[in-house]
Amino acid sequence: MAATVNHIRLCEARRAMRALLEDPDDTAQAFKVIAAMTGSSGKRLFERFRRSPMGTRILREERDLLEVMGDMDRLRAMPSGSLGQSIADFYATEQLSAQGLVAASEAGFADRVQAETGEEERIFRMRLRDLHDVFHVLAGYGRDLRGETAVLAFTLAQTRNPGIAYIVLSVLMRAGFRSELGKLVRQGFRRGLRAKWLLDQDWEALLPQPIDELRGWLRVGPPPVYEQIRSAGAPVPRSL
Numbered sequence: 245m246a247a248t249v250n251h252i253r254l255c256e257a258r259r260a261m262r263a264l265l266e267d268p269d270d271t272a273q274a275f276k277v278i279a280a281m282t283g284s285s286g287k288r289l290f291e292r293f294r295r296s297p298m299g300t301r302i303l304r305e306e307r308d309l310l311e312v313m314g315d316m317d318r319l320r321a322m323p324s325g326s327l328g329q330s331i332a333d334f335y336a337t338e339q340l341s342a343q344g345l346v347a348a349s350e351a352g353f354a355d356r357v358q359a360e361t362g363e364e365e366r367i368f369r370m371r372l373r374d375l376h377d378v379f380h381v382l383a384g385y386g387r388d389l390r391g392e393t394a395v396l397a398f399t400l401a402q403t404r405n406p407g408i409a410y411i412v413l414s415v416l417m418r419a420g421f422r423s424e425l426g427k428l429v430r431q432g433f434r435r436g437l438r439a440k441w442l443l444d445q446d447w448e449a450l451l452p453q454p455i456d457e458l459r460g461w462l463r464v465g466p467p468p469v470y471e472q473i474r475s476a477g478a479p480v481p482r483s484l
Contacts, residue, residue, distance in 0.1 A: 303368070
């Protein structure tokens, strides 16, 4: 039964991608695409993570990044200008929470058996999910349609996940590679390539650090300036 998890399910990915293009706010569809197209790449990514010293430590300590990401009071208490406080501002402005991504992920994977992957792979998979919002803020991409596609391109460079590639390319085929979105997405991918490998960083220790210093140290670079385009169903950003 576990072997079926590694199969590429292109028809399923196409259905989910059509639904996502019709409703860009239906994040669960994005997870369905990723689940259908990941194949064996997730296993390879996990093995790379497990071989790294910090990855080994994270797995040994059974860390749960959501414990920090989901605690707004804890994020707010971090120093001004820190990554953690910037994430809290992001959540407040965009009317989001770390738990919202959890719900979308569970909906996207609802029809897939994940228990066979083992506890360590579950810890890694959850950490990778929770890093989505970290990447949003660290790289400087908003929750808007352009920003979401760009942060996925950034993540693609870090993970080489075929499901993420399928989403990014599907959106680009609609928008055009030379469009404003295309330029932003290509830039996001290049930034992801230049950056250090971010999946095995000690984010619990890095969240209180100055975000500008982290962008330099991690080779992410300064956030881009771009015009945000929001879907009709997206909430209006709040002013802090």
